[in-house]
Amino acid sequence: MNDLIDMKALLDGVDVFNMSLWLTGALLVLVLIGVRVAFATALIGFLGLCLFFMQKQGFDKGLITAMKLAGQVPHSKSTTYSLSLIPTFILIGYLAYYAGLTGYLFEAAKRWVGWMPGGLGVATVFATAGFAAVSGASVATSAVFARIAIPEMLKLGYDKAFAAGVVAAGGTLASLIPPSAILVIYAIIVEQSVGALLLAGFLPGLVSALIYAGLIVGLAKWKKTLGPPVGGFTWKQRFASLPGASPIFVVVFIIIYSIYFGWATPTEAGALGAFVVLGMALWRGMRWGQLRGALMEAAKLTVMIFSMIWGVLIYVRFLGFARLPDAFASWIASLEQPAMLTLLAILGAYVILGMFMDAIGMLILTLPVTFPAVIALNGGEGVLRADSALGMTSQEVAIWFGIIVVKMAELCLITPPIGLNCFVVAGVAQDSKLPISVQDVFRGASPFFVADVATIGVLIAFPSIVLWLPSLM
Amino acid sequence: ATEWNVSVWGKRRAFTEGIEKLAELVEEKTNGEFTMNVSYGGLSKNRENLDGISIGAFEMAQFCAGYHRDKNPSITVLELPFLGVKNLEQEVAVSNAVYSHPAVEKDLARWNAKLLMPSPMPQYNIVGTGEPRDTLEKFDGMRVRATGGIGQAFEAVGAVPTSVTATEAYNSMESGVVDTVAFAQHAHLSYRTIDIADWWTEDLNPGTVNCPVVVNIDAYNDLPDDQRKALDESVPEAIDFYVANYGKLLEKWDAILKEKDVKRVSFSDDEIAKFRKTAADPIREQWITDMTAQGLPAQELYDLVQKTLEEQSKTN
Amino acid sequence: MSTSSVLEDGSTLSRLDRLWFRFESMLNLLSGIVIFALVGLAVYNVLARKFFNAPVPGYVDWTEQFMATFAFLGLAYCQREGGHIRMDILIGQLKGRLLWTAEALSTITMLVIVTALMYGAYFHFERSFDWGSPMWSRDSSIDVALPLWPAKFLIPFSMGVLWLRLALQLWGYLRAWAENTATPVAVPLIESAAEIANKEAHTVEGADE
Ligand code: NA
């Protein structure tokens, strides 16, 4: 073997495990200086594989093995049936907007709960929760409601930061209440049932919505200038608002009915919902140009998400060869402190990371390491409830941690300096010539950070909120 | 010292105990000079383990022939429906016979792979909900989750093979998307299909999936003689351990059937003969025609399986 | 469809940029149509199974094969539109030649990994392809044995399209450096958060256009 460089000798004694830590550091630098995340992670993963195989097989052969190995990951990891839900969930959100569902939902919510202190804010939260039942993505949900809800709130003299914050936070409900693209991604990475995770998100989504609503009422009572109630709707007007919003209920009914009565698997039910919404959008006058636009956007967002998935998984493949996740998991399990404390420390790390990262990227980057660690923390695979550190079986922990960590990831959408939902809300507002800056939105969203921490506390204290629905499956 | 990476998937279970035992034995026999790191899914996706061997990414791997028939046409003979295999010992015997046939060796050598040992699986009997289906007639219109050759066999007698993933099998059966699911016992347990089953066909024995363990040819040849010898000598021991261990699971299976009140459905010899004639014979004929066209000694391989089975039955 | 973030002029570079963009848009639309078609296939599968007891044979296999289209065909389109996620708090502070140097380096980084992946993915395709076999197939799906090579071919193909896009962008950044301009053509310009959000808002806004 006449290698260009005698890599075997050069790399002899280099510890792959230590190197994987250095490369992980290099990855953070690349991401920080603006290399697109999908390609930065793929590159670092590829370099790691090069290192591993050059050490073993020499320069030429090692390089080729690394290329062949990295090159099979995109196809291998992208063509997995459950991931086919992601574009469906994205498309359905765009279609629901074209079907005019957002406006109807907001109107209905306003008439029913507008009388409360901060009534329009409460209405916005419930309307976003309703829209979450057809939308799989947080950012899109905030974007559509910013256009509808903020102008109405400002008209009634709502505080502008408060109004914008409500919309930014409300959008995050879309990722807990099924359908949810990010829950599917979690399920794929940790190899859990997609159906179980989607079901598990439902009640925490509602709890989260109720805590948001409670917070809004409390704030509006405490500080009258935030937002007055809107009254004067008769019961007749209230019921009259329901038919417009009813398609949401139709879609939810179809999904639940079809799963329950054996028409469809949970995966197929998502497609049924999308099809119904498409029918409505067409019926309400959607044109080819608009459909084409929706398809182009859905395709673009899909390819962006898939690139992140395979990019990160190339990096994860390298970690697999370096055995980093195993090492981290056994380190976490060996810590001599209460399991809950360790878990809180991990969640704390997510808060800090979440300030700078977007939700999906953060999850796929961290889960391959944190998930096995949390399972090990609980007592390992197949642990009995009685012997476990967190009082749950490993399968239950997998679902419960999924909901917690997705909620954490959603939290990062409203924290500065990088908070995608806040950017989007500010952008829409400025586009509509409203005097709302990014800083305003972050300021308005800050109380909801507290609400989210409270929600996570509730879910940690009462895991059954997460686990009850999937246990019925 | 030699360090091999071994790629398997899923969790550690009866199906992977053969490899775990092999690693243990080899390390023992070489005084720790030859070790194996068994990785559960960290190195490759299960359907790409042969690719990984071919690339030289790892030295040993497990896979199932039915995952990708075109990658390994020769060993799909072992997945033909109704071969007549009744237990794990017979499955080991027919697998070993086929694995050492020169045409099969050549087929796998395209992937730079050498067949080392089988991971024998019991027959893919079905579990179902509702009234037991104990005659061929009752299979008509039955939606069954069964892939590949076993699916084709059921289709031949009027059942409807229905495509759902293994992870969705439980939900699909519970809600009625499918009526029945075909798995080996350990999979009925881990995918929980047994939890909602009303009945299980104990002697339909429609066929199984063949899952060999392979090694990278270069890595195998590069082993020092003593290590290669340790590896070769450990194989029969590892298989014996596997079969005994899987046997324990099958004993547990009987208890589980009782506990969950699952009815054992038995078929008359006539019914099975009828099934064989309608499904197995045409599928086998087709297989032999197709594989012969690809230049494989298909008839010879099939006869080898039957001859081995006969000999096995005599010695037992 | 918004192309506002990429400037145009009459230069060869800009003409090539627009020409390639037409091709990229076509591929992206194709993948959008496949998303749509898969929703249709799922609905058909459910209804045919329910009413005629005739589900699509190998439905999961078919879905998985078609996923390769929407997972990859839009790769270059997304890059042209600046759609792949990145953090631009640091790079967003840079101006002039420093900015174009940084962007060029970032593009070269991408070119390196895309070259490696194109090569590796090509071999992944090649392992599944065999002139001598029925349907040229040497790797097939689990249930109904569909050949896998067409789906596997899409990856080196899409990486190739992306490679050319990156080469155009590198050219664009180098030209921007040479001309020391603030308004270069054929490269996605860093937008402020507000501009990004505007675009996001416009995409869901079409209903009243
Ligand atoms: Na949702």
Ligand code: NA
């Ligand atoms: Na943030």
